Amino acid sequence: MPQAKTVLIVDDSRVSRLMARQYITGLHPDWIVEEAGTGEESLLKSRDVHPDLVLMDVNMPGMGGIAAAQQLRRENPDLPISLLTANVQTATREAADAIGVGFVEKPITEARIARLLSPLEESAP
Amino acid sequence: MIVLSELENDALVEIFNIGVGQAAASMSAIVNEAVRMSVPSITFIHRAEAARLLRNQVFEPERICGVSQHYEGAFETEAILMFPEDKSLEIVRLMVGESVPLAELTDMEQEAMCEIGNIILNSCVGTLANIFQHELRGSLPAYHVGTSEEILTAPGSEPDAVVLMLHIDFVLEKHQIQGYVAFVLDLSAMHDLKAQINRYIARAMGQA
Amino acid sequence: MRAMDASVPAEHRLKVLRSVLAAVNVGAVVIDADGRVVLWNAWMSRHSGLAQEDVVGAELLAACPGLRGGRVDSAIGQALRDNFASVLSQSLNKAPFALYASAAAGARGERLQQAVEITPIDVEGAARHCLVQISDVSVAVAREKLLREQAMVLRSQTFADGLTGIANRRHFDVAMEKEHRRAKRAGAALSLLMIDIDHFKAYNDHYGHQKGDQCLIQVAAGLAGMLKRPCDLMARYGGEEFAVILPELDLDQAGRIAETIRARALELAIPHARNGEVPYVTVSIGITSQPRGAPVDIEALIGAADRALYEAKNRGRNRCAALNP
Numbered sequence: 316m317p318q319a320k321t322v323l324i325v326d327d328s329r330v331s332r333l334m335a336r337q338y339i340t341g342l343h344p345d346w347i348v349e350e351a352g353t354g355e356e357s358l359l360k361s362r363d364v365h366p367d368l369v370l371m372d373v374n375m376p377g378m379g380g381i382a383a384a385q386q387l388r389r390e391n392p393d394l395p396i397s398l399l400t401a402n403v404q405t406a407t408r409e410a411a412d413a414i415g416v417g418f419v420e421k422p423i424t425e426a427r428i429a430r431l432l433s434p435l436e437e438s439a440p
Numbered sequence: 441m442i443v444l445s446e447l448e449n450d451a452l453v454e455i456f457n458i459g460v461g462q463a464a465a466s467m468s469a470i471v472n473e474a475v476r477m478s479v480p481s482i483t484f485i486h487r488a489e490a491a492r493l494l495r496n497q498v499f500e501p502e503r504i505c506g507v508s509q510h511y512e513g514a515f516e517t518e519a520i521l522m523f524p525e526d527k528s529l530e531i532v533r534l535m536v537g538e539s540v541p542l543a544e545l546t547d548m549e550q551e552a553m554c555e556i557g558n559i560i561l562n563s564c565v566g567t568l569a570n571i572f573q574h575e576l577r578g579s580l581p582a583y584h585v586g587t588s589e590e591i592l593t594a595p596g597s598e599p600d601a602v603v604l605m606l607h608i609d610f611v612l613e614k615h616q617i618q619g620y621v622a623f624v625l626d627l628s629a630m631h632d633l634k635a636q637i638n639r640y641i642a643r644a645m646g647q648a
Numbered sequence: 649m650r651a652m653d654a655s656v657p658a659e660h661r662l663k664v665l666r667s668v669l670a671a672v673n674v675g676a677v678v679i680d681a682d683g684r685v686v687l688w689n690a691w692m693s694r695h696s697g698l699a700q701e702d703v704v705g706a707e708l709l710a711a712c713p714g715l716r717g718g719r720v721d722s723a724i725g726q727a728l729r730d731n732f733a734s735v736l737s738q739s740l741n742k743a744p745f746a747l748y749a750s751a752a753a754g755a756r757g758e759r760l761q762q763a764v765e766i767t768p769i770d771v772e773g774a775a776r777h778c779l780v781q782i783s784d785v786s787v788a789v790a791r792e793k794l795l796r797e798q799a800m801v802l803r804s805q806t807f808a809d810g811l812t813g814i815a816n817r818r819h820f821d822v823a824m825e826k827e828h829r830r831a832k833r834a835g836a837a838l839s840l841l842m843i844d845i846d847h848f849k850a851y852n853d854h855y856g857h858q859k860g861d862q863c864l865i866q867v868a869a870g871l872a873g874m875l876k877r878p879c880d881l882m883a884r885y886g887g888e889e890f891a892v893i894l895p896e897l898d899l900d901q902a903g904r905i906a907e908t909i910r911a912r913a914l915e916l917a918i919p920h921a922r923n924g925e926v927p928y929v930t931v932s933i934g935i936t937s938q939p940r941g942a943p944v945d946i947e948a949l950i951g952a953a954d955r956a957l958y959e960a961k962n963r964g965r966n967r968c969a970a971l972n973p
Contacts (some may be wrong), residue, residue: 329446330451333641341532401464466719471833528707536740548792549740552739565732578732580735
């Protein structure tokens with residue numbers, strides 16, 4: 316029985332977090348979903364809960380998703396992080412590559428979440 | 441007056457942020473530069489109040505450039521993208537890549553502004569329609585210049601129309617420009633919209 | 649002429665409509681839900697060189713591969729999928745379709761300037777289709793270009809340096825912004841020269857300010873005359889400093905131009921008793937270039953040209969030095 320994973324969702328929109336949570340627990344009812352509403356909060360949360368995957372909205376007030384992802388990457392070189400954005404342009408791709416993170420296009424759909432989660436399902440606990 | 445709950449407000453803001461985000465990606469492809477757009481907030485107000493708000497607090501007595509499109513189907517609305525006249529020229533100049541002084545604005549710039557409005561409005565409304573899973577039909581854009589009252593008054597629309605006002609932040613090449621998108625809705629459209637938002641939230645909470 | 653009502657046989661109506669479609673002065677293309685061309689009117693055939701028989705039934709993107717991934721492609725998707733109409737202005741979309749005014753224009757690769765409208769259309773008994781209308785706006789664009797040039801001439805009067813008559817610093821700033829943006833958009837190279845008259849202060853001290861002014865006028869005229877292309881611009885950047893914008897040239901090419909300019913200054917043979925070993929007025933030139941597809945900030949470009957100029961001075965003056973930004 317594969318071990319339950321912990322996913323950290325970071326988005327200033329509560330409805331966005333709710334939707335992501337629904338899709339994730341729909342696919343894996345035993346997994347733990349943690350939430351953070353800002354970049355700053357995500358750093359604190361991550362140190363607390365040690366997620367296996369982080370989904371980070373780009374467009375947030377304050378620190379912003381890219382800066383937070385950068386910091387998270389510094390603290391956890393191996394942690395899978397995915398940026399969530401509706402604005403997929405060259406600058407975004409390059410920023411993601413530079414930090415060493417993936418990105419997923421918004422709106423969040425079940426299919427997109429499923430694709431994101433599949434590497435986690437195969438990995439060892 | 442219709443008041444939105446925090447969750448309903450949050451849902452709408454998120455939906456519109458996705459819409460303008462996609463519009464920003466399209467515009468970025470046109471200019472080969474990073475373009476960022478976001479919707480920091482939305483408000484619902486009566487049309488007369490909206491005109492007053494724009495005139496007094498934001499745009500002062502200068503003229504406004506508006507690009508409007510009509511949508512109908514699951515609900516009906518006149519959607520209008522608005523920037524103060526000099527800001528709209530700045531956007532066009534940045535997107536077109538030419539330095540044209542104010543006095544030389546021609547039909548070409550109007551066309552470009554129409555296209556920019558077309559891209560932004562279609563993205564916003566398209567996201568709404570997709571998320572609400574309902575069909576809408578959109579018209580071609582029309583260009584207007586005038587006072588906020590003149591622009592917000594679509595001919596033949598109801599006097600008690602309500603306006604869903606989106607505050608838009610537009611960033612291109614270190615230029616930060618603020619504008620508005622107004623969705624003029626009559627009361628029944630307003631109720632339709634509210635019903636759709638709640639259906640969407642229910643799906644988000646796993647209750648639909 | 650009889651009105652087109654139900655009493656007119658359908659076949660006749662169809663013939664009239666076909667003639668109308670063949671005669672309208674606008675390109676009309678209809679795409680079905682699978683992206684295939686179902687209508688390609690005579691205007692389109694005339695200006696694309698693609699006959700109706702060859703295009704109808706094929707996928708639009710197969711007939712016009714240049715459209716793939718572009719604005720037209722996504723607008724058609726929006727029309728078919730979301731029921732939304734789109735406009736493509738000629739200023740933001742340079743000639744998306746391969747359409748030409750004539751065979752000669754086609755040979756030269758000069759496309760028609762196009763304004764495009766893409767609208768969803770309902771077809772009875774079938775899934776939604778999409779209508780693409782293309783208008784030739786070349787005349788309007790040409791007219792606007794002329795008006796702009798005329799306005800530019802008028803405006804250039806306030807962009808001229810009072811003393812030397814060449815472009816002033818303001819003109820340089822505006823032109824630099826424009827060329828920088830253009831280079832970025834086109835992924836092209838952009839070079840910048842910074843030219844400084846050697847020991848100019850000493851010249852002024854020795855010959856007086858009147859002669860100093862005359863020297864500047866002579867040097868400005870002499871050097872500006874070395875620029876051959878209309879896009880090249882020489883401007884008076886400061887007291888005895890000139891800047892030259894050379895679009896699309898790389899470091900080597902700019903270096904060669906710089907050298908001809910340096911040589912020309914010497915050729916002017918303006919006597920200068922306080923110029924070290926050389927008895928004539930000379931210039932030092934700093935050269936920099938942003939390579940094709942690798943744009944840098946304007947400040948970085950100017951900074952590099954300045955540093956290169958400094959290098960030229962350090963190495964003994966009356967020479968050129970080049971640095972990458």
